[in-house]
Amino acid sequence: MLTEKLPRIQLAHLPTPLEPLPRLSTALGGVEVWIKRDDQTGLAGGGNKTRKLEFLIAAAKAAHADTVITGGAPQSNHCRQTAAAAAKTGLRAVLVLGGTPETATGNILLDTLLGAEIVWAGNRPRDTVMAETVAAQKAAGHTPYLIPYGGSNFIGAAAYVAAVDELAQQLAERQLPPFDRIVFASSSGGTHAGLAVGVAALELPTQVLGISIDKPEVELSGEIVGALATETAQQLGLPHRFNRENIFANDGYMGLGYGVMGDGEREAIALFARTEAILLDPVYTGRAAAGLIDLIRQGKIAPGERILFWHTGGLPALFAPQYAAKLAEKNHQ
Ligand SMILES: *Cc1c(COP(=O)(O)O)cnc(C)c1O
Numbered sequence: 001m002l003t004e005k006l007p008r009i010q011l012a013h014l015p016t017p018l019e020p021l022p023r024l025s026t027a028l029g030g031v032e033v034w035i036k037r038d039d040q041t042g043l044a045g046g047g048n049k050t051r052k053l054e055f056l057i058a059a060a061k062a063a064h065a066d067t068v069i070t071g072g073a074p075q076s077n078h079c080r081q082t083a084a085a086a087a088k089t090g091l092r093a094v095l096v097l098g099g100t101p102e103t104a105t106g107n108i109l110l111d112t113l114l115g116a117e118i119v120w121a122g123n124r125p126r127d128t129v130m131a132e133t134v135a136a137q138k139a140a141g142h143t144p145y146l147i148p149y150g151g152s153n154f155i156g157a158a159a160y161v162a163a164v165d166e167l168a169q170q171l172a173e174r175q176l177p178p179f180d181r182i183v184f185a186s187s188s189g190g191t192h193a194g195l196a197v198g199v200a201a202l203e204l205p206t207q208v209l210g211i212s213i214d215k216p217e218v219e220l221s222g223e224i225v226g227a228l229a230t231e232t233a234q235q236l237g238l239p240h241r242f243n244r245e246n247i248f249a250n251d252g253y254m255g256l257g258y259g260v261m262g263d264g265e266r267e268a269i270a271l272f273a274r275t276e277a278i279l280l281d282p283v284y285t286g287r288a289a290a291g292l293i294d295l296i297r298q299g300k301i302a303p304g305e306r307i308l309f310w311h312t313g314g315l316p317a318l319f320a321p322q323y324a325a326k327l328a329e330k331n332h333q
């Protein structure tokens with residue numbers, strides 16, 4: 001194991017299933033698509049943050065924290081999984097969500113059920129409110145541990161290095177060849193960085209291609225994922241270094257911005273549901289799948305390629321009214 005030196009607690013149901021998607025592959029014409037089911041990591045709805053939290057909660061415990069603080073968008077899957085991880089391990093969770101108080105639907109409802117305290121940032125910068133929240137928790141006598149947005153520091157990214165170990169073992173057990181590409185949703189960059197480090201460390205001949213959710217490629221590949229992958233490799237004692245030359249991201253599918261579901265996402269959600277009964281989310285995996293479908297249609301992913309679509313979760317957001325209403329409308333046609 002590449003990550004055996006880091007403290008870790010068990011939260012996820014691992015290994016997540018690795019499955020072929022034959023009906024989707026046929027619908028897309030000649031590309032062989034497989035899926036890695038990190039939507040099934042099992043912790044109160046699952047998703048990619050559960051893997052990261054195995055390492056992040058272990059770090060919080062090692063720091064003798066009694067409270068974890070993190071932040072995100074109102075429908076943040078990361079915040080919901082952090083609330084779940086805290087509930088299961090006996091920690092308090094305080095979530096700093098952007099914007100003004102919203103009705104408790106989707107992930108917000110789950111945050112509440114899981115017992116997290118929510119601090120709404122209003123129109124103030126979330127970073128400022130996070131810092132204030134840390135200070136307020138300390139003043140109230142708690143020992144808070146701050147988990148960054150998306151759990152994306154080297155501790156969280158290490159979980160996706162371990163996930164590549166897991167994938168390599170599944171391939172070996174089933175005598176399957178490595179994939180040509182791994183395609184997935186990339187936003188705060190921890191998943192992307194970890195996958196890139198893991199693939200490099202195991203010398204897999206696989207391109208790690210992040211579909212950017214909300215950042216220009218220059219920024220995502222270089223400053224964010226390149227820097228984080230390099231730091232993660234250094235912390236794990238690996239010699240690999242990363243930058244825009246060896247980190248691959250595509251920023252062609254950001255549409256009208258973060259959290260705005262467009263026709264591409266709607267088509268991808270419907271196609272995955274109707275061919276494979278795979279449920280994608282409107283913000284991340286729907287967008288990544290829309291990118292994958294378009295790259296195949298354009299021939300940029302060629303017939304004969306073997307692709308692994310890494311599902312990162314996000315299902316509860318489907319039930320937030322702004323998305324549910326639009327998806328229902330489309331499906332009545
Ligand atoms: C957070 C999240 C991502 C992005 O992962 P990062 O490590 O932040 O880049 C992708 N999909 C879903 C469903 C997420 O919640």
